[in-house]
Amino acid sequence: MEEVEAQESLRVRCPVCLRELPESRINNHLDRCLQQGAGSCEAGEYPQPSSKKMRLSRPPNGPAATLVFSLFHKGRGGGLSVVGRGRGAGTPGKDGESPGPCCPELGAAPGSCVPTLSGESLAQKLEGKPLADKLRPDTLRDFMGQTQVLGEQTLLRSLLEAHEIPSVILWGPPGCGKTTLAHIIANNSKKNGTRFVPLSATSAKTNDVGDVIKQAQNEKRLFKRKTILFIDEIHRFNKSQQDTFLPHVECGTVTLIGATTENPSFQVNSALLSRCRVIVLEKLSVEAMEAILMRAVKSLGVQVLGQDEQHTGSANGSESSEAPVFIEKKALSTLAYLCDGDARSGLNGLQLAIQARVTAGRASHQSPGQGCSSNGILVTEDHVKEGLQRSHILYDRAGEEHYNCISALHKSMRGSDENASLYWLARMLEGGEDPLYVARRLVRFASEDIGLADPLALTQAVAAYQGCHFIGMPEFLLAQCVVYFARAPKSIEVYGAYNNVKACLRNHQGPLPPVPLHLRNAPTRLMKDLGYGKGYKYNPMYKEPVEQAYLPKELEGMDFFKGRRM
Ligand SMILES: Nc1ncnc2c1ncn2[C@@H]1O[C@H](COP(=O)(O)OP(=O)(O)OP(=O)(O)O)[C@@H](O)[C@H]1O
Numbered sequence: 001m002e003e004v005e006a007q008e009s010l011r012v013r014c015p016v017c018l019r020e021l022p023e024s025r026i027n028n029h030l031d032r033c034l035q036q037g038a039g040s041c042e043a044g045e046y047p048q049p050s051s052k053k054m055r056l057s058r059p060p061n062g063p064a065a066t067l068v069f070s071l072f073h074k075g076r077g078g079g080l081s082v083v084g085r086g087r088g089a090g091t092p093g094k095d096g097e098s099p100g101p102c103c104p105e106l107g108a109a110p111g112s113c114v115p116t117l118s119g120e121s122l123a124q125k126l127e128g129k130p131l132a133d134k135l136r137p138d139t140l141r142d143f144m145g146q147t148q149v150l151g152e153q154t155l156l157r158s159l160l161e162a163h164e165i166p167s168v169i170l171w172g173p174p175g176c177g178k179t180t181l182a183h184i185i186a187n188n189s190k191k192n193g194t195r196f197v198p199l200s201a202t203s204a205k206t207n208d209v210g211d212v213i214k215q216a217q218n219e220k221r222l223f224k225r226k227t228i229l230f231i232d233e234i235h236r237f238n239k240s241q242q243d244t245f246l247p248h249v250e251c252g253t254v255t256l257i258g259a260t261t262e263n264p265s266f267q268v269n270s271a272l273l274s275r276c277r278v279i280v281l282e283k284l285s286v287e288a289m290e291a292i293l294m295r296a297v298k299s300l301g302v303q304v305l306g307q308d309e310q311h312t313g314s315a316n317g318s319e320s321s322e323a324p325v326f327i328e329k330k331a332l333s334t335l336a337y338l339c340d341g342d343a344r345s346g347l348n349g350l351q352l353a354i355q356a357r358v359t360a361g362r363a364s365h366q367s368p369g370q371g372c373s374s375n376g377i378l379v380t381e382d383h384v385k386e387g388l389q390r391s392h393i394l395y396d397r398a399g400e401e402h403y404n405c406i407s408a409l410h411k412s413m414r415g416s417d418e419n420a421s422l423y424w425l426a427r428m429l430e431g432g433e434d435p436l437y438v439a440r441r442l443v444r445f446a447s448e449d450i451g452l453a454d455p456l457a458l459t460q461a462v463a464a465y466q467g468c469h470f471i472g473m474p475e476f477l478l479a480q481c482v483v484y485f486a487r488a489p490k491s492i493e494v495y496g497a498y499n500n501v502k503a504c505l506r507n508h509q510g511p512l513p514p515v516p517l518h519l520r521n522a523p524t525r526l527m528k529d530l531g532y533g534k535g536y537k538y539n540p541m542y543k544e545p546v547e548q549a550y551l552p553k554e555l556e557g558m559d560f561f562k563g564r565r566m
């Protein structure tokens with residue numbers, strides 16, 4: 001019974017007539033739709049195809065066939081509704097589409113409402129879906145920042161406006177709007193019937209990609225419909241998985257939009273890369289972040305208190321008996337700074353701070369005298385700071401930042417700058433980097449950069465590495481080692497010489513020279529007979545330094561430390 005209900009609630013889009021139907025009915029519908037021609041469907045506009053092969057089926061593990069057909073399917077009541085005097089406030093649209101908009105921020109005519117929100121209803125609005133998802137912009141107008149690639153008169157913008165979507169790889173740090181931009185492109189291209197199929201490389205199998213490609217080929221052949229394939233975290237696909245769709249991008253069956261936080265020159269197949277434009281998105285600026293946060297608080301009906309405003313009376317326009325919610329302007333700018341250009345963490349931080357305050361406010365209504373007055377609930381800068389997860393903000397452990405920071409640390413120590421060395425170390429550790437990762441790098445540094453100038457450095461590094469296993473917070477231990485290394489004399493003598501030997505071996509033409517006979521050990525009679533060990537001078541037997549060759553004959557006189565023959 002529950003199963004049936006669950007199935008009823010999943011809706012998929014008919015690829016022929018574009019109507020949304022409960023998943024349980026789609027196959028029957030599709031048969032009819034294909035047989036009778038799209039004309040039998042209300043929204044039909046496509047010629048009658050001859051094939052019946054396009055039945056929808058569940059992907060092996062997926063919950064429903066929406067994988068292939070949905071266009072960024074919005075959840076039920078997907079948008080935010082706002083309590084207040086607004087026209088159409090909180091009216092959900094039919095079929096789980098977004099609700100009738102109320103605030104200008106959510107797409108309605110400006111001035112159609114002055115939303116204010118009580119603590120109680122705000123808590124309800126915020127529960128469930130993350131605020132960042134609810135507020136994902138649908139149009140370029142609400143997409144903040146990134147003007148370097150999307151501003152007026154940029155190539156991408158004119159392409160978007162002309163509905164000509166090239167294959168692109170969106171490269172940028174977390175939460176800077178890659179998925180959002182793809183979402184906007186999808187929205188934009190719905191108008192000319194283009195299909196949009198999102199996949200995440202973290203969960204999709206090669207089969208899933210194959211299915212999408214097959215479907216895209218059918219759509220193109222039968223209905224002349226284009227397909228945009230969005231692959232989130234495309235760097236997670238290995239090169240051979242990337243190869244799967246290369247030919248189809250090439251021949252235009254699908255337009256690819258890939259999103260990645262990793263440098264695509266390392267992570268994306270070079271053939272694929274040359275078929276796509278790489279669009280570099282940046283961390284969002286503080287101004288862009290402020291605009292995003294402003295839009296969020298407005299849409300929630302939270303009121304912003306300026307620098308010298310006091311939070312005294314109830315919010316104007318509130319029709320609720322509940323306390324209204326205010327936020328300090330300063331709290332918003334601090335949040336905009338601290339979230340380090342990551343809109344998701346900024347919006348999450350805002351949500352957490354407000355949620356925590358509202359919950360506390362509710363409690364204090366039951367037991368008065370705990371920080372909330374009947375005048376309303378105030379969210380301050382401190383609340384916002386608490387709401388932020390520090391580690392997420394400073395540092396991205398898996399992405400580029402991880403490599404950038406360790407490289408900066410290595411170079412600062414090499415340059416004997418103890419201040420910078422400490423700074424980069426702290427930036428990694430405070431951001432949640434694995435101390436052992438840093439410690440391993442220190443071991444490398446000790447031998448590659450300090451070497452015999454201070455052989456004790458290696459001992460220090462190994463000791464620091466061991467120490468990290470023993471104590472929970474090894475930051476001072478690593479700091480000591482890092483400063484020692486920054487101050488230590490440096491020598492790359494051994495490092496360089498060894499590399500010269502490697503190069504010599506690599507460049508050697510023909511078979512490698514045999515080990516000189518006199519240097520060979522001769523444990524058996526036969527070996528002795530063959531001349532092994534013959535003429536070897538055992539050094540301790542000689543008072544004077546021994547003249548004897550230790551390198552193969554052809555390398556006689558070679559000095560790897562100088563990189564040439566003596
Ligand atoms: N430029 C922007 N303008 C307005 N809102 C944005 C912008 N960028 C991100 N956001 C908000 O932040 C949320 C997260 O952004 P998004 O999912 O696009 O990030 P992303 O770059 O794809 O990050 P990740 O690599 O972590 O997936 C969105 O739901 C949206 O609400």
Ligand SMILES: [Zn+2]
Nearest residue numbers: 014017033041
């Ligand atoms: Zn149909």
